[in-house]
Amino acid sequence: MSPLENFRMAFESLLGNKLRSFLALLGIVIGVFAVTAMVSLGQMATAGITQDLEAIAGRSIFVQPNFNEGQDFTSAPIREEDLVALQTLPVQVIPQLFTSLQYESRPGERRSLQLQGTPGDLPRLDPTTRVARGRYFTEAEARGGLAVAVLSDRAARELFPGREAVGQVARLYYPGGSRLELTVVGVLEPPSGIFGGLGSSAVVFAPIPLVWNTAPNLRRGEYAFVVLSLKKGADARQVTQQVRRIFESRYGKGKYQVQSTESFQDTLRSVTLILQALLGAIAGLSLLVGGIGIMNIMLVSVTERTREIGLRKALGATSAQVRQQFLIEAVVLTLVGGVLGVVLAASLLFLVTATVPFFKVYILSPLTVLLALAVSALVGLFFGVWPAARAAALDPIEALRYE
Amino acid sequence: MTPVVEMRGVTKVYRSGSGARTVEVHALRGVDLAIQPGEYVALMGPSGSGKSTLMHIIGLLDSPTEGEYRLGGEPVRGLSEAQLARIRNQRVGFVFQAFFLLPRLTALHNVALPLVYRGVPLAKRLERARAALEAVGLGDRLDHLPSELSGGQKQRVAIARALVQEPDLLLADEPTGNLDSQSSEEVLALFDALHRQGKTILMVTHEYEVGARAQRIVRLRDGRVVEGGV
Numbered sequence: 001m002s003p004l005e006n007f008r009m010a011f012e013s014l015l016g017n018k019l020r021s022f023l024a025l026l027g028i029v030i031g032v033f034a035v036t037a038m039v040s041l042g043q044m045a046t047a048g049i050t051q052d053l054e055a056i057a058g059r060s061i062f063v064q065p066n067f068n069e070g071q072d073f074t075s076a077p078i079r080e081e082d083l084v085a086l087q088t089l090p091v092q093v094i095p096q097l098f099t100s101l102q103y104e105s106r107p108g109e110r111r112s113l114q115l116q117g118t119p120g121d122l123p124r125l126d127p128t129t130r131v132a133r134g135r136y137f138t139e140a141e142a143r144g145g146l147a148v149a150v151l152s153d154r155a156a157r158e159l160f161p162g163r164e165a166v167g168q169v170a171r172l173y174y175p176g177g178s179r180l181e182l183t184v185v186g187v188l189e190p191p192s193g194i195f196g197g198l199g200s201s202a203v204v205f206a207p208i209p210l211v212w213n214t215a216p217n218l219r220r221g222e223y224a225f226v227v228l229s230l231k232k233g234a235d236a237r238q239v240t241q242q243v244r245r246i247f248e249s250r251y252g253k254g255k256y257q258v259q260s261t262e263s264f265q266d267t268l269r270s271v272t273l274i275l276q277a278l279l280g281a282i283a284g285l286s287l288l289v290g291g292i293g294i295m296n297i298m299l300v301s302v303t304e305r306t307r308e309i310g311l312r313k314a315l316g317a318t319s320a321q322v323r324q325q326f327l328i329e330a331v332v333l334t335l336v337g338g339v340l341g342v343v344l345a346a347s348l349l350f351l352v353t354a355t356v357p358f359f360k361v362y363i364l365s366p367l368t369v370l371l372a373l374a375v376s377a378l379v380g381l382f383f384g385v386w387p388a389a390r391a392a393a394l395d396p397i398e399a400l401r402y403e
Numbered sequence: 404m405t406p407v408v409e410m411r412g413v414t415k416v417y418r419s420g421s422g423a424r425t426v427e428v429h430a431l432r433g434v435d436l437a438i439q440p441g442e443y444v445a446l447m448g449p450s451g452s453g454k455s456t457l458m459h460i461i462g463l464l465d466s467p468t469e470g471e472y473r474l475g476g477e478p479v480r481g482l483s484e485a486q487l488a489r490i491r492n493q494r495v496g497f498v499f500q501a502f503f504l505l506p507r508l509t510a511l512h513n514v515a516l517p518l519v520y521r522g523v524p525l526a527k528r529l530e531r532a533r534a535a536l537e538a539v540g541l542g543d544r545l546d547h548l549p550s551e552l553s554g555g556q557k558q559r560v561a562i563a564r565a566l567v568q569e570p571d572l573l574l575a576d577e578p579t580g581n582l583d584s585q586s587s588e589e590v591l592a593l594f595d596a597l598h599r600q601g602k603t604i605l606m607v608t609h610e611y612e613v614g615a616r617a618q619r620i621v622r623l624r625d626g627r628v629v630e631g632g633v
């Protein structure tokens with residue numbers, strides 16, 4: 001007897017009992033739905049996070065002193081000669097300085113913002129820095145330590161509410177009280193994506209020599225932080241290792257922290273993986289319950305159809321053929337459940353991409369679908385074995401006598 | 404000519420219970436029986452005399468405890484379950500008292516069922532089933548479900564299902580037991596016709612008038628053949 005024949009028979013008997021078949025399927029439908037949705041949502045989340053992260057930080061490596069020994073970061077700064085060593089790697093070296101500043105929001109009321117020293121023409125070095133209006137200060141302006149500034153979107157709104165910031169003079173104060181007046185030459189675009197919030201602080205960008213000259217607590221030739229923007233084709237992992245080695249050979253282990261956006265992504269990925277595993281466990285549980293439901297319904301079906309089984313054997317069906325019939329019936333049952341589950345999951349994913357901005361891309365890979373269907377078929381096979389074996393073992397005479 | 408059925412000293416002992424409380428039922432106590440091709444034999448005897456048991460052994464649904472049985476000249480002892488199923492499918496056609504039609508299948512598909520286990524393709528199966536139904540006078544009831552047929556018609560569908568196998572031997576266990584007299588007549592007339600066409604028939608019956616239509620009557624009593632065995 002061909003498998004096709006068996007499938008035909010299986011469908012006939014399932015259709016003969018539509019409501020019951022459907023109810024028996026629910027567990028499988030939910031299980032497969034959960035598996036499919038979980039895998040796809042995980043993939044969609046990872047894709048979304050990766051995109052956002054690259055938009056805000058690009059492919060970069062960050063180097064900064066470790067603060068955990070209770071020291072002020074000026075005690076272990078990054079020096080000019082470190083930067084020279086880093087120049088040999090396939091990266092753009094972008095050293096930075098930080099200090100805090102205040103401005104008068106209303107007469108008598110001062111608020112803080114951050115002053116960040118950067119090289120000139122930053123957008124060329126770091127593609128994630130984008131100028132919205134005006135321009136970035138040039139390398140020459142930076143080297144000369146001119147009193148110019150570029151504002152983050154938020155800083156522009158705070159310093160010059162309701163006015164165009166470009167062309168204005170920003171009046172700022174160091175915590176010690178000394179005054180700093182900078183001409184605003186440009187405003188940056190606000191960061192976007194889910195990490196946009198992280199990047200949307202009030203920052204004033206100014207030439208590094210200017211910050212050294214004016215900030216009371218910073219020493220010339222020392223940097224707080226270095227961003228290494230990876231050149232195209234450079235291997236993030238490998239370069240991160242090289243950077244780490246440079247700092248370790250100069251200062252010893254553990255003095256500097258070297259992190260890449262990829263390592264952030266790895267962390268995020270492992271978080272989604274844990275989430276997926278959790279959801280997977282739930283899905284597995286509902287598949288188990290669903291499978292037991294299938295086994296139950298198949299056992300009922302075998303009992304109900306005792307006479308049918310006896311008759312088939314009398315007409316020449318072998319035990320193996322009877323077993324096959326019931327196994328295929330169980331598999332068809334769970335496969336139908338699997339298809340329903342996948343369809344349900346696909347519609348949910350569609351809905352989610354259409355309504356939740358975070359999920360930008362619709363991902364339902366053929367592999368996921370295949371996996372879901374294979375799992376549902378396997379559940380049918382596994383939980384169909386016992387009922388099918390019982391059907392196969394029936395003695396035809398007893399079975400025909402069964403009332 | 405080789406007898407279709409050839410039995411020598413066949414016994415059947417049913418054991419139930421266990422240990423000291425084992426009960427043995429001697430359903431058959433040494434049966435000798437021969438049925439020649441083309442014969443129409445009625446198997447009669449009181450209730451519990453072993454008629455159905457003998458029928459099941461002849462139809463290879465059950466095996467003898469002792470004794471020798473040849474079907475179509477070939478001994479069946481030691482055959483595997485799958486081999487027995489194959490022979491049942493190709494050589495024996497059963498007709499039961501309770502019809503045993505599958506309720507969700509039409510007459511046509513019920514009749515085609517045995518051919519499934521022979522690997523006959525669907526179109527061919529339906530064609531042969533149609534011919535078998537026409538042969539029992541139900542060519543106009545192909546697409547009826549069993550619930551839409553009278554008792555006599557159901558039994559004729561069951562006979563068509565046996566005929567579609569083109570068996571060496573038709574086995575009928577009280578085929579008129581569930582039928583009123585008019586339907587019984589329909590079914591018996593069909594068996595008469597099949598006999599005239601040369602089919603070999605063994606029919607279990609309680610009723611004398613039914614047995615009288617056969618060529619020969621084999622009588623069983625307490626698991627022994629008391630008349631007409633060979």
Ligand SMILES: Nc1ncnc2c1ncn2[C@@H]1O[C@H](COP(=O)(O)OP(=O)(O)OP(=O)(O)O)[C@@H](O)[C@H]1O
Nearest residue numbers: 417418419428430449450451452453454455456457
């Ligand atoms: N599976 C079984 N286990 C134990 N005893 C059995 C079994 N099948 C039949 N018997 C016994 O064997 C004997 C013969 O039974 P069988 O069914 O062959 O009688 P029968 O002639 O067909 O009777 P009836 O005319 O009532 O159908 C009876 O005593 C019956 O109780």
Ligand SMILES: [Mg+2]
Nearest residue numbers: 454455456576
């Ligand atoms: Mg009987």
